[in-house]
Amino acid sequence: MGESAEQIHPKKAYGWAARDSSGVLSPFNFSRRETGEKDVTFKVMYCGICHSDLHMLKNEWGNSAYPLVPGHEIAGVVTEVGSKVEKFKVGDKVGVGCIVGSCHSCDNCSKNLENYCPKMLLTYGVKYYDGTITYGGYSDTMVADEHFVISIPDNLPLDAGAPLLCAGITVYSPMKYYGLDKPGLHVGVVGLGGLGHVAVKFAKAMGVKVTVISTSPNKKKEAIEHLGADSFLVSRNQDEMLPAMGTFDGIIDTVSASHPVLPLLGLLKTNGKLILVGAPEKPLELPVFPLLFGRKIVAGSAIGGMKETQEMINFAAKHNITADIEVIPVDYVNTALERLMKADVKYRFVIDIANTLKPTSSI
């Protein structure tokens, strides 16, 4: 008989898990591995709630395994390091995002694109090398190979900095790769949620002119006055959309559900790029003619590699970019997920793990 998860992972841990695709979370006892030679173990202080957690909890992408402990915007303080760890010491502020493993030998890994490694391992809900399932940051502790641990600069708060580990890198990486980070360019942001609001902040810090494109006019005042967007378009309002046609160099689309892309393609200049980062459950309809006439590009992007994630965090610290957060106790998490489903959050829920997650006797 093989070893049980508790034998492989002798360290007791606790968190909140969903047991099925209802996605309802409740207390859960489990275990994590001992700190290996190259591992960093840390006390989780805060964990952001990404919309991907919601997709995964409800098995909307069809690959969820239960019990599922979500959370891939994990920030904390190092409690133990392995003997071969070089970059971290006890007491350091650190974070883990969406990835905890990759092969380190493929073409993608050699280019610091662990996020595109075919053997990339996600922070929760997948089988780790030792055969156990990975558990995310809605839990008291975290252990990860130092390669996948991000150093959080001193001036970046752990609570409002945590969402950058997924939301931040997911919008930063395509802006860099697709050349939308050049001062003076005009970039649109669609979907003003967790990803969208930090996209506005990063784009502004890069010197880009930013327009938020939204279905709801009631986000306008805040997008401009608070987040610093240059302008705002209500996508259903033709009087606003028509004059804006052909004026965007690129658009970052963070929408979490199916939506029409035709109006967005119309907004692009010739050679303009529509970058999809939202991950709707159902396919989008792609009209081809607007792409042909204007040589436009529709592309995608998934999080970022570890080197770029550290670069993004350092850039955020330098430019004082953090997420706008609503800090919640862990026992509010199910209500928070319901509110997230209705886009009722400005702009990211972050769970105060250290102060509110208590050990439990239930399993």
Ligand SMILES: NC(=O)c1ccc[n+]([C@@H]2O[C@H](COP(=O)([O-])OP(=O)(O)OC[C@H]3O[C@@H](n4cnc5c(N)ncnc54)[C@H](O)[C@@H]3O)[C@@H](O)[C@H]2O)c1
């Ligand atoms: N590509 C990646 O690597 C990556 C990383 C993180 C998240 N994601 C995905 O990005 C999406 C957004 O994540 P988030 O955490 O910012 O979510 P969020 O819920 O905070 O924001 C989503 C935004 O989309 C808007 N929206 C929802 N349905 C819409 C519709 N039909 N039409 C127009 N707008 C609509 C909401 O009002 C909200 O402002 C999710 O699908 C998530 O899974 C992708």
Ligand SMILES: [Zn+2]
């Ligand atoms: Zn995420």
